[in-house]
Amino acid sequence: MLQNYTDxxxxxxxxxxxxxxxxELFQRYWKQLYATALKRMAKEEEAKDLVQELFVKLWMRRSTIPEDAKAAEYLYTALRYRIINYFQADQVRLKYANTRLAEQDYFTSSTAESSIALEELESVIEQAMADxxxxxxxxxxxxxxxxxxxxxxxLQLSLSVQTVKNYLTHARTLLKGRLMGQNPELYAQLLLLGAVWTVS
Structure with a gap:
């Protein structure tokens, strides 16, 4: 249904x-944004992290998106600022150990912070799976x-597709319940994963 919606x-x-x-928006744009970031970044993983962080922050700051914002312009502008801040942060860290650059830009967070968040999310997912x-x-x-x-x-489990989707939806709900009260930013990471292994 959302496939018929404009960006x-x-x-x-x-x-x-x-x-x-x-x-839906993630699936429409992540490859294009990744390709753009890769032209500027030294490593594929860095470009991938940058785009993932962009979408996490998009969700976290969704209530502050201007009402008249255009999706493509908004995403590419955000990516441009993230790339600029990525290189600026490297330079600033050499001069100022306690730089607040990452706090001043609404789309800035370090790759290291992203990796830690993903590790924490993985731990929560493993705990939820056990239950x-x-x-x-x-x-x-x-x-x-x-x-x-x-x-x-x-096909593998001899179930209907709808039954599988129902199970996956319940699993996602379980994870959401764990994360919403614990760490909203981790829930944004979960949404990003959901955009990759979507159940729709």
């Missing part, structure tokens, strides 16, 4: 905390760990 319409929905719109019913855990593992689509999981 700008998706951005408006994201302002209203629509997770599916976030997933899942056996079938849900099996389905979630195939999706999250192995990258199987709902259709592939359904």
């Amino acid at each position: 700008d319409m998706l951005l408006v929905l994201i302002q209203g905390s629509d997770e599916d719109a976030f997933t 899942m019913p056996a079938r849900m855990q099996e389905i979630f593992m195939l999706s999250y760990k192995n990258g199987y689509t709902p259709k592939e999981i359904a």
Whole structure:
């Protein structure tokens, strides 16, 4: 359904905390943004981290997105500032150990911080998986760990595709419950993962 929405319409929905719109916008833009970042960055992993951080911050600061913002312009401007700040931060760290540069830009966070967040998220996911019913855990593992689509999981386990999607939706709800009160930024990371292993 959201495939018929324009990019700008998706951005408006994201302002209203629509997770599916976030997933759709991510899927439309991440490859283009990654390719752009890769032209400037020395390593593929750095470019990937930069784009992931951009979308995490987009979700975290969704309520501050200007009402008249254009999706493409907004995302590419944000990426440009992230790249600038990435290189500026390296220079500043050499001079000022306690620089506040990362706090002053609304889209700035270090790659190291992102890695720590992802490690923490992985730990929460592992804990949540341990509490899942056996079938849900099996389905979630195939999706999250192995990258199987709902259709592939359904064929492997002799289930309907809708049943698989229901299990994955419940698993995501369980994770959301753990993260919302614990660390909202980690939940943004979860949404980003959901954009990759979407259940829709």
